[in-house]
Amino acid sequence: MGRSLHECRVLITGASSGIGQALAKELARHNTHLLLVARNETALAELAEELTRNGAASAVPFAADVTDAQSRKAIADWLDEHWDGLDVLVNNAGLSTHARFSESDNAASRNIMEVNFFAAVELTRQLLPRLRHGNSSRVVNVASILSHRGIPFNSDYCASKFALRGWSEAIRAELEKEGIGVTLISPGTTDTDFFEHLLTRQESSPWKKQTAISPEAVARQTVRAIQKGRREIYPNWRGRLLVWLNRLCPSLVDRIMRRYG
Template identity: 35%
Template sequence: MTAVITGASSGIGSAFAEHLASEQRDLVLVARRRDRLDQLAARLRAEHGVKVDVIAADLSEPGIWDRIGDELDELGVEVDLLVNNAGFGVHDDVVDSAAAALAQQVQVNCAAVVGLTTRLLPTMVRNGRGAVVNIGSTASFQPVPHMAVYGASKAFVLSFTEALAVELEGTGVRALAVCPGATETEFFDVAGESAKTGRARTAANLVAHAMRALEAGKISTVHGFDNAFGGLVLPRLLPRKAMARLAGRLTGRPSRTAPTPAA
């Protein structure tokens, strides 16, 4: 039985790979940077004696889940754990963004999650065992001005996963949405350091938390007491507009290039 991890070339995805290999799980690692995946795969094989395959794929390509599904079939692996972890956030106001860049976030953070889940789920259900772990965020719980599409994409992940978990009741297959707060990874290389809110935790600690939540049969989990307060308690106390403004203050307005005056 094999775990597929997307976004395994760095950060939380790499930490999932480390954790699962140490538990003697065979792995398939997915991301765009094949060199990074190959290095990690070689190390995990040497250290843990597990089988590790690599699929280099750009999850922003429409329909990429079918190519990945076909490659998994060719590898002859039977997947019993899918970790939809790949994702990114762009710190910019909608008005200053290119439509293609925003659509790419929706494609990677939402469409690929749905596509891979839908492609791999029937085998798990037929086998009567397995799990889908989708990585949301504390951004899942309220609108996030200045990262509007990222926040909406993570709200999608949470809603999709919790609904899926209930659909799967009685099948032996579980679904879990994991909602990290700030975590020490390369995420902020893309989103920018100003998008970091609160104390950053380690990816290894997050993965251990996620695996405990999966074991406990939860359908979603927030990493860290402070993040749980911000994600689960505050939105029940404050109106949506106040929550949105608070999130917007925390994310901080991106530096905007002043418009050039007309000649």
């Protein structure tokens, strides 16, 4: 079954809803210590209470915007004061927009890169000394199937997730030498409020709500990936199929995508 997560110290960003929240619930069953980070203070406080009732060794809500340097420093200070090291850092906070490139703006592009890419990079850099003091430490980056294949009306999001995947691959080789593993999670469409949280959604976007995997299923597979020290997982088979098809025959996928452009 791989490593035990009993009393493991885990920080999750984007824990107030969706995949992050489901992951916190799944990890609580393994008697972990959880530091829950997101902006929505009320949602985090309610979650922390529920997790403590349901098996977490401890669950602490920490309201913070991960794009803010002061907030990231406050997270690091909290860890120094309360935990003697960090075992798992889950960079999960993320957002998107559904808009045609020519009709979207630079502010949205920068906002998406800030949350989905730079916040993960900068928080990981800040917390590396704490991860070095962890047990079998691991950085878990929640990317997407769209870190493998670009699709129309998602240019900023795809760019941010491609960047997250490239960075994850590069640091994996470096951090392994320090005993820190890196796992990439590449879910396909997941049934969360992600699509209600889009910065903008153009009416002409061809992407309607489609068959989705549950966040609980993504969470279960993510926990198994942490236990087994996996390098990357693709939680749903449709997503895995798209990645393989794109590897084998990218021009065919280009032709399919042209219909949606």
